[in-house]
Amino acid sequence: MDVFVTGGTGLIGAAVVKELLSKGARVIALARSEAASDKLRAFGASAFPGDLKHAESWVGRAASCDAVIHAGATFAADMGRIDRLSMLALKQATKHRKQPLKLIYTGGIWLFPSVQGTQAITEKTPFAPVPAFRFMAETIRTLSHGTDLNLVVIHPALVCSRLSGPIAEMTEALKAGRPFRTRAASETLWPLVEANDLAALYVLALQQARFRMTLMASSISGISVRHLAAHISARHGLPLEIETVQADKAVPPETDWSAGYALSQKIDVTQTTRATGWQPEHSTIEDMVVSLSR
Template identity: 70%
Template sequence: MSLNYQASGRRQAEVVETRWILHSSNHLVLARPSRTLFSFFMDVFVTGGTGTIGSAVVRKLVLDGARVIGLARSDASSKALRAAGASAYPGDLASPESWVGRAASCDAIVHTGATFGPEMGRIDRQSMLALKKAARHRKQPLKVIYTGGIWLFPPSGPHEMLTEKTHFAPLPAFRFMAETIRTLSNGTDLNLTVIHPALVCGPETGPIAAMTAALRAGEPFRTRASPDTVWPLVETQDLADLYLLALRQARFRQTFIGSGISGISAGHLASHISARHGLALEIVTEPTPAGAAPANDWEAGYARSQRVDTGHARRATGWQPEHSTVEDLVVALSK
C-alpha cells in the first residue's frame, strides 16, 4: 500500500514522493520516501489557450497534473478549453481588468495570446502592465512565461547563428514585444521566463503545412521569402514541452530560443516536401503589399533569414525535441 503526498500545502511544481506503509503487528510505519516521477501541482493561468502554441501547452499541462485555467473570450473557446481538461475563465486580452486578478492568484501564468490585429501591441502591453500591477502584493513572485518570437532578433549572416544573447532588432510589427519584455524584467514581482519560438510547425499550421497544401492543390507556394531565405523551425508539441520545462525552472529572468531545427532554406524545405510526395513544388516570392504599414505587416517576418543556436534551451532545461531534423518534421507533418 502506498501514500502519495505533497511536502507543502501549497500547490506547486515538485517531485511527488511515494512512501510505502509497512505493516507491523500492532501499528503502521511510514517507510523512508523514494523519489518518483516529476509531476505538476500548480494552478496555471493560460492566455491564448486555444491557439496553436497555447492549446498544445494546455494539453501537456493537464496531462502532467496541473490545474489549468484558460482565458476564454467566447463560448467556443470555453468549450475547447474544457474539452482539453482545463477550466475556462471568461475575459478578453483587451480588457485585462476582467482577468488579471484571477491570473495573479495562480502559481504561474503562460502568456501565448495575441490578437494579430492593428491594436495587437497596445493590447499586449496594456495586459502585461495590468498583470504586473496585480501581482505586486504577492508573497512569492508570480511565475510568468512570456511568448516572444524569433522575429525579435535580426537577420543572421550566412556564417552566423543567433543566440539568446543577440541584441534585439525586431520586425516593426513586433517591436512592442521587446518593450514589454523590458518592462516585465524590471523589479522582483515577477519571475519571468521568455520563450522565443522559431517558426512553429503543426499538422495544419506553419510553413510545412502551407507548402503541403499548395502542393496538393497543384499551386505554387506563395511567400514573402525567397528560396534562399533560411527559417528556424520547431514542432508544436516539442515547443510545448519546452514551456513545461521552463515552468519547472526556479531561476529568475531566463530566456530560451525554442527551435528544434537551427535553420533550413525555404527552397531546401520545399525540395524535401516535393520528394516525399513525388511532385514538384514551386516557390513564388511575393512583394510587400501596396500600402502595407510596417507596424502591422507581421508577415514580413517570413523574408527574414535566420539561423539559430539551439543549444541553450537544451542545456538549461534538459529539453529534447523529438523532431530535430528536417526529415523528422516532414515525415510527421507533411501528410
C-alpha cells in the same frame, strides 16, 4: 500547480494546455467566447471568461495562480497596445503576492535580425524587430524590471503543426497544384519547431528552480526554403514551386504580420538545452516533414 494560460486555443497555447494537463497541472485558460470555452473544456482545462482587451476582467484570477503563460495575441491594429497594457496590469496585480509570480512570455524570432554565413542567433543577440512586433521588445524590457515577476521569455522559431505553419502551408499549395507564395527567397533560412516539442519546453521551463531566463526554441536551427520545399516534394512525389512576393504597399509596416518570413535566420539553442534539458522529438527535417505532412 495552477497555471493560467492566455491564447489557450491558438497554435502554441493549445499545445501548451494539453502538455500541462498531461503533466498533472491544473490549467485555467482565458476564453472570450463560448466556442473557446467549449474547446478548452474538451482539453480538460477550466475556462475563465475574459478578453485580452479588457485586462481587468482576468488579471486578478491570473495573479492568484502559481504561474502564467502568455501565448495570446489579437493580431489586430491595436495588438501592441493591448499586449503592453495587459502585461502591465498583470504586473500591477502581483504586487501583493508573497512570492513573485512565474510568468512565461512568448516572444518570437522575428524580434531578431537576419544573420549571414555561420552566424546564429542566441539569447544574447540584441533585438532588431520587424515593425509589427516591435512592441514585444518593449514589453519584455518592462517586465524584466522589478521583483514582482519571475520572468522567462521563450522565443519560438516558426511553429509547425499538421494544420498550421510552413510545412502545412507548403503541403497545401503542393496538393492544390499551385506555387507556394512567400515573402522569403529560395535561399532564405527558416528555423522551425514542432508545436508539441515547443509545448514541452514551456513545461520544462516552469519546472526550473532558476526562473529568470531567455530561451530560444528551435529544433531545426535553419533550413533554406528551397530545401524545405524539396523535402516536402519528395515526401509527396510532386514538384513544389517557390514564388517570392513583395510586401503589399497598402499594408502599414506596423500591421505587416508576414514581414518576418523574409528574414534569414539560424538559431543556437545550446543555452536552452543546457538550462532545461529540452530534447525535441522532431530534431531532423525528415522527422518533421514525415510527422506533419498530411
